[in-house]
Amino acid sequence: MAHDYLIIGAGPAGLQLAASLERDGADYVVLERGSVPGAFFTRFPRHRQLISINKVHTGYDDPELRLRMDWNSILSDDPELLFTRYSRRYFPPADDLVRYLADYAARTGVRVQYDTTVEKVSRDGDGDDGGFAVTDHTGKVWRARRLVVATGVSRPNLPTVPGIELAERYDTFDPDPESFTDQRVLIIGRGNSAFETADSLMETAAVIHVVGSGSLRLAWQSHYVGHLRAVNNNFLDSYQLKSQNALLDGRVLEIRREADGFCVPVSFERVDEVVKDLRYDRVIVATGFRFDTSIFDETCLPDLIVNGRFPALTPVGESVNVPGLYFAGTLTQGPDFKKSTTGFIHGFRYAVRALHRALRQRHHGEAWPVTELGDTAERAVDAVITRVNRSSALWQQFAVLGDVLLVAPDGTMRYAEEVPVRHVPDAVRAGDFGDVDAHAVITLEYGADHDRVDPFDVDAGRKSQQDVRGLDGRYLHPVVRWYRDGAFVSEHHVTENLENEWDSEEFHRAPLRAFLTDHLGSAAPVAP
Numbered sequence: 252m253a254h255d256y257l258i259i260g261a262g263p264a265g266l267q268l269a270a271s272l273e274r275d276g277a278d279y280v281v282l283e284r285g286s287v288p289g290a291f292f293t294r295f296p297r298h299r300q301l302i303s304i305n306k307v308h309t310g311y312d313d314p315e316l317r318l319r320m321d322w323n324s325i326l327s328d329d330p331e332l333l334f335t336r337y338s339r340r341y342f343p344p345a346d347d348l349v350r351y352l353a354d355y356a357a358r359t360g361v362r363v364q365y366d367t368t369v370e371k372v373s374r375d376g377d378g379d380d381g382g383f384a385v386t387d388h389t390g391k392v393w394r395a396r397r398l399v400v401a402t403g404v405s406r407p408n409l410p411t412v413p414g415i416e417l418a419e420r421y422d423t424f425d426p427d428p429e430s431f432t433d434q435r436v437l438i439i440g441r442g443n444s445a446f447e448t449a450d451s452l453m454e455t456a457a458v459i460h461v462v463g464s465g466s467l468r469l470a471w472q473s474h475y476v477g478h479l480r481a482v483n484n485n486f487l488d489s490y491q492l493k494s495q496n497a498l499l500d501g502r503v504l505e506i507r508r509e510a511d512g513f514c515v516p517v518s519f520e521r522v523d524e525v526v527k528d529l530r531y532d533r534v535i536v537a538t539g540f541r542f543d544t545s546i547f548d549e550t551c552l553p554d555l556i557v558n559g560r561f562p563a564l565t566p567v568g569e570s571v572n573v574p575g576l577y578f579a580g581t582l583t584q585g586p587d588f589k590k591s592t593t594g595f596i597h598g599f600r601y602a603v604r605a606l607h608r609a610l611r612q613r614h615h616g617e618a619w620p621v622t623e624l625g626d627t628a629e630r631a632v633d634a635v636i637t638r639v640n641r642s643s644a645l646w647q648q649f650a651v652l653g654d655v656l657l658v659a660p661d662g663t664m665r666y667a668e669e670v671p672v673r674h675v676p677d678a679v680r681a682g683d684f685g686d687v688d689a690h691a692v693i694t695l696e697y698g699a700d701h702d703r704v705d706p707f708d709v710d711a712g713r714k715s716q717q718d719v720r721g722l723d724g725r726y727l728h729p730v731v732r733w734y735r736d737g738a739f740v741s742e743h744h745v746t747e748n749l750e751n752e753w754d755s756e757e758f759h760r761a762p763l764r765a766f767l768t769d770h771l772g773s774a775a776p777v778a779p
Contacts, residue, residue, distance in 0.1 A: 260400065266281075369385055400576070405543050464502050567671060626662045640751075
C-alpha cells in the first residue's frame, strides 16, 4: 500500500509539515535516520551556540509580532510550543533546540520512524505520474504517491584543492580548544562555521589564519543572515588590532604534508596573485555543505542549481524535473540563495506552511485561504496596513513571500496571505484564486543596492532619507506592485519607519490609499 505522503527527515521542516498533515488526518509517514527529532542539532553547530536569535522580551503581547524576534520556533496550532519557553539566552545553546524539537514531535503526535536510513529512492511505476519506492537500510520498501525531502544539506562542500583530504573537516574535527594550544592554525572558509571555529580557538592557538576568496560579506550590511554575523566576528578585531591573527584574501592552491606540519601555498588576491608558502600545524576546512543526491537513482534524480549545491525547484518547492518530488527546509534556499532567509528556521517555517497549502490545493481540492474585503479602497488599505504591521511571514521572508490583493471582474476584492511571490503569476493565470481582473502583490523588501550601503555611514543615511521620499528606501519597508491582466502596471513604496510601524495617516495610509484608489477606479470607490 502506498502512503499519500512520505517525508524523509524529522528536522524542523519535516516535523512542521508532518504536524500539519497529522492535523489534516492525512496518510503520511516520516523516516528519520537519527534516533531523535532534529538529530542534526545534536552535532551542529560544533561549538554548540546557535546564531539564530531568541528574543524573549519584545514588549509585544501579539504572538505574531513576537515571532518576528523568535528565530527558532516552528509553526503549530499549540500556543505553548514556542522555543522562547526553552531558553532565555539571546543566542541559545543548540541542546535547547534539540529538547524543543523532541517536545514538538511528542505533543503534535507526528508519526516518525526513527533509526531508519533511506538508501535508495526510485520511481514506483511507469512515467512521471508514478509514485515513489523508498528503500531503507533493512531492505524494506516504503511506497508513496508524493515524496517530501527534508534532510537538510548533509554533504560537505569541499573545495577542489590538491591535498584537501589532509585537512580536518568542520563536521568531524575535535573542537576542543586545548588540543590547539600554541599551534599555528589555518581555517579554509569565510562563513560562520569558519569564524565560529576561529573565535573558539583564539584563547589557545598561537596563530590563526582564515582564508577565502573574494570580499568578506557582513550580515549587518548585506541583510543576509548567512553572511558573517557579529556574534562570530571577534576574530576581525584581533586581526585589525594586530593580535597574531589574520584574514587572508586569496585561494589555497595546495596542501602538502611536511615533517613539521603542513605547507600551504596561498595565492593572494590583494597583491596581484602573489603566491606565498605558509606553514601550519593544523588545517581545518569549513566551507559549508551541499545536498547529497546519492539516494536517488536515475529514474528520479533531481536537477540541481547553485553549482550543484541545491535542488532546482518550482515556486512551491517541487522538483522542476521530477513531478511529485517536493523539498522542505534549508534545501529550498536555492532560488533565493544568499538573498533571503529560506535556508534558516525563521524563514523556511513559512515556506513549509506555503507548501502545505499548495499540496492541499493541488491534491485535495482545498482552495488557498482568502478573506473577503468587499469593494471599497479603504478596506484594502486597512488589510494591507494591518498585515505589514503585524505579519511575521512577510517580515522574515522579505521579497520571497507576499500577500495578494485580488480584484474580481465585478470590483469585489479578496485577500490571500503568504503566497510565494514567484508562484503568483502562475496561480492567477491558472485560476487558482478564481476570476481575477487585477491584483496587487504586497511584500516587505529592502531597497535597491541596500547591501552596498554602509548603514553606519551618516552620509549614506542622509541619502537613504532622500531616496525614501521618492521610490526607494534602503531599509525594510512595504512595497505594493499592481498588475492588470497579469501584466505589471506600477508600484508603490511605503515610507520606511524607525520602529517598522507603518500606520501614520500622513506618511503611510494616505499615499497608499491614493495609489490603490487610482488603480481600483470606479470599481472600488472610496468609502465616505
